[in-house]
Amino acid sequence: MLIGKNLSKSYRSKIALDNVSIQVAPGEICGLLGRNGAGKTTLFKILTGLIRADSGEIILQSPRSKSIGAIIERPGLYNYLNAYDNLKIFAGIQGAKADPDSIRDYLLKVGLPTDRKDPVGNFSLGMKQRLGIAIALVNNPGCLILDEPFSGLDPFGVASLIDLILSLAQYEKIAILLSSHLTSELSRCCHSLYIMDNGKIVNSGTTKHLISKYIYSYSILANNIESSEVLRKYQTVFGVNEVKVVCNSGEITGLLNELLSEGVQVTACIPDLTLEQLIKGTL
Template identity: 55%
Template structure:
């Protein structure tokens, strides 16, 4: 274990922003913190980075390093009129990190920024700015990387490129914690999810297991499959080539088998899950 937080709590005049949150992070794993706007994600990250003092609770980081956490919180704060190399150099000076040309170029290469881009970062795409911010977070080689809403403003190509980069950091044994309100992005990226609502952890678990446990609806597409609506009592929506059916992850293969037996050609089966469902623990979890 590299980080252990126990019962962290922080209140503002408006109420409890972080309410008895506990979490454990391990090396080489990617963790997601999923929650709506205002759920308390940034406040928790600020506590983990020692930028905000909690009212109560404990935080232990098992690291010998001078800088154990590299973080991007709220926005990267880059110097728009400087190029990527110059930005990295300034932050390396501030953080007293190695700033010889070779080391800095290595950081840029590690995050996939082309060394030949010499123009000011204000011209960079959102995805390139995120990469540069991650290079800055990686200065001094911290064991933990914290990224606050790294997917916001990225298009689907940018999102999948960033996910690849984050996964490559986990292969380098970093422990990575990412906040987002976007379920699909976290599902594609994270080994483990913490779900937060009004400052409280309301759900957590291995990503796939957590999603599977909460899925109770599927959209099935196939030629003429809408005609099956009278054959399954749990179909909640039907049109020509689509049905929505209420069932869980263990029942769906049975449903698909029956549809195929009846001669329907199934072209897609997509689980449907909303953040609200993850925010409500299942009755037997309470």
């Protein structure tokens, strides 16, 4: 369990964090959403001990020997070394096993190939993120903190990183804290969300609750969506094989059922939850 209580931090006259409290339980994925400059990285630096808060308290309750593994800003890797040697160095620094079998296990845990011998400078951003996570997972931490982990990844990279994060929470029972300024990514994998603005938590709750409270439109993907009669009753914006429909979370199941009975082949339905809605929700 990771708890931050009433944390505040100023840089000269700039208040970067203002009485922020946050809590993540083992096996839980918690998202920190906020615009640029909201204070997310400052909070993560404080939680990981990189900088000190002016006031407040951090409580780390974990039976594991290492309490936190983290990637702040971007994974710090030796680009001229291969994945194996990077892991060997970082495992050595942390006093962890650095024999070939252990390093192979770290690579497998994050879904990286074990046979790549070229420098990690050649790796895609997604592979570098995975290697950074493997290094953060050395010594089996109770909590994993990832600052903007989806930044710069393509949709496939985002989806596969989400799968990895979900499996680390579910099977390794790690408490995971992620940040992003994009609601779409965090709402797909987080059990709960904290919304930050100007150094303060302005809204929070389970993702399920926030979606049901703030969603007023959905994007529905279907090959023959233009043929739908049912959609004429709704306010819509059509794209190619896609429509954005104004409807709330109580109406969406009924609408999807009607579309199916009309023969519309729905392939995806994505809630449009914007950061602005979540911020304005309590302002």
